[in-house]
Structures are given as structure tokens and as C-alpha cells.
Amino acid sequence: MIDLSTNYLGLELSNPLVASSSPMMQELDNIKRLEDAGAAAVVLHSLFEEQITLESQDLDHHLFHGAESYAEAVSYFPELGSFQIGPEAYLEHIRKAKEAVEIPVIASLNGISTGGWTEWAKRMEDAGADALELNTYFMPTDMEVSGSQLEEMYLELVRDVKKSLKIPVAVKLSSFFSSLPNFCASLDQVGADGLVLFNRFYQPDFDLGELEVVPRLELSSSQELLMRLHWVAVMYGRVKADFAVTGGVHGATDVVKAMMAGGKVAMMTSAILEHGIGHVKSVKHELNEWLEANEYESIAQMQGSMSQRKVAEPAAFERANYMKVLRSGAWSRR
16 A cells, blocks of 8 residues: 655645645635545645734735736635634634644744744644744845845744744745755754745736736746756755745646655645645545556655755756756757
8 A cells, every 4th residue: 555644844644735825725614625635734824914013904905906807716815805814813713724624734924024923923823733834925125135134034033933832833935045055054953844945926917008016816837846846856855844845736746756856745726726626636646546656655765766865967956957958959940
């Protein structure tokens, strides 16, 4: 029998399929259905820093004005004002989710400043969260803020939150750091139990008819997985923190690649939005079939097997691969 189990953040999971943070997690029924479909854990939708520190109505207007012009899956990304989940209600949602399902429930805090975050992180722990994911969604626009200052903001946040909690803490990062391995090593040193690579930035677009800046939602594709695989494979075995791969995980082969790179779990949202919650069951079934067909006995057997440290040509992860691709015949006209 194939063993699909894995260990992420010290949590024993039945398989590596985790439903990542999205507004879909506001509904307890969705969480229950994800468990029934085979998801081994869920990351709840984020409690935003702005929801903790100020009323969300004005922010809501500026973020979502004109969102009705983009129909695809927009119902899964409701306005902040319609969340009906403020800070106190979020804690109650954690409690209800823990009562409703047996799989681990990971809470999510979205922001960057420390402020009262340590208090709310502790309250999430007290509400029953099995772990906490710090979703550091921050786009620096201040020219006076250096890269080192920004990194120190992240490190201070993780350091302070870790001091207040007993449950594990994962950090969800963007790829926009000048030396990602060095920064991840620093996060590891201040106590991050897991690193989630990578956050997807939903960049606004210009409506040329109305001359307005409007939000734009585009679901991921498997092509986005490549950058995640690269960095997880490069850092696997060099930091103690567990890696979660998110962004571009759509099918069983994507999950296999994520595990071989060195991931402990593969997270998905876009594939679920596109195909429905039942897609998790299909991916799990196909994953089991793939392992059996390729004579793997377990997920643990493949984890890290294609990392930089394990492959015959580790230079393929570095500049040598870039040069080989540019010199290859793939660029010739067909």
C-alpha cells in the first residue's frame, strides 16, 4: 500500500495536499467538503492587518471598486466589507472549523507590521489553530526603505510572533528578495518553522475606457510552478524549516515535482476554483496511481530526490542552465 503521509510544521498529514488560504475558507461547508475530498489540512482565509487596525470600508472601496467588470471567479474574492468576519469573528471561525473537521486548521495573518500581531497570533492559538501562517503580502514603494530594512521588518515580525506562540509558524513569502537563500536562512534562524513559496501578487490593471485603476484576478497555471521548484530545490537541506510549494499546483505531476524538489506539502487554490473542490480527490487518486506506477512506496521516499544536492548535474539549477537554454536549438524557427 502506498504511503502518502508527510510531516509539515510538525503536523502529521495523511497526504501532501493542502488547501491554501483564500476567501473560500470563510465557509465551514467548504472546509468540510475539502476534508471529505482528501485535503490533508486547510489554511484559513487571512485576517488582514487592516481589519485589526482600522475600519475596512474605505480600503474596501479603493481595492474593489470596479471589480464587477472582471467576472472570473470573482465571487470567491468578496469585498472586505462582506467578509462578516472581523477579528473577533475570525477567532470564532477557528473554533467552529476545529469542531467541524479532524484535519489540521492553519490560521493566517496577512500584513507586515508587528503592532498588535503578537496578541492576535496568541488569540488564534488559544482559539485552537494548529499552526499559523504569516502571509507577508507587502509591496515596497517607499524609495527611502532599503532592502535590508525591509528584510529586518520581516525578521522582527517573525521573531516577535514566535516568542508569543507554542504552535508552529510558517512564513509565506514573495520571490522579490535580492538574495532569497540568505533571507530564508535568516528566517530559519529567528525560528520560522516553515517557508511557503511563493505568494502571488494580484497586480491592478488600467481600465482605459473609464481611466481607472481596477483589480485583476488571474488564476495560476502549472507554468508558475517552475520558479517554486527551482528555489525549493536549491535550498532543500540547507535550512531546517519545512517548505510548502504554492502557486502553480494543479495536478498530480505538479505535486510529485514539488515533493521531489524538497517540499513537504503542495498547496492549491486556483485549481480548486477552476475545477471545483472535488478536484482534490482526483489529484489524490492520480498521485497514488503515479507512485504505484513508478514503484515508489511513499511520499517520503521521493522528497528532495531532485534537489540541488541530489541531482547528478547541480549546475542545472544555476547559470549554466540559463546558458544552455539560450544556446539550444529550441529557439530556431519551426
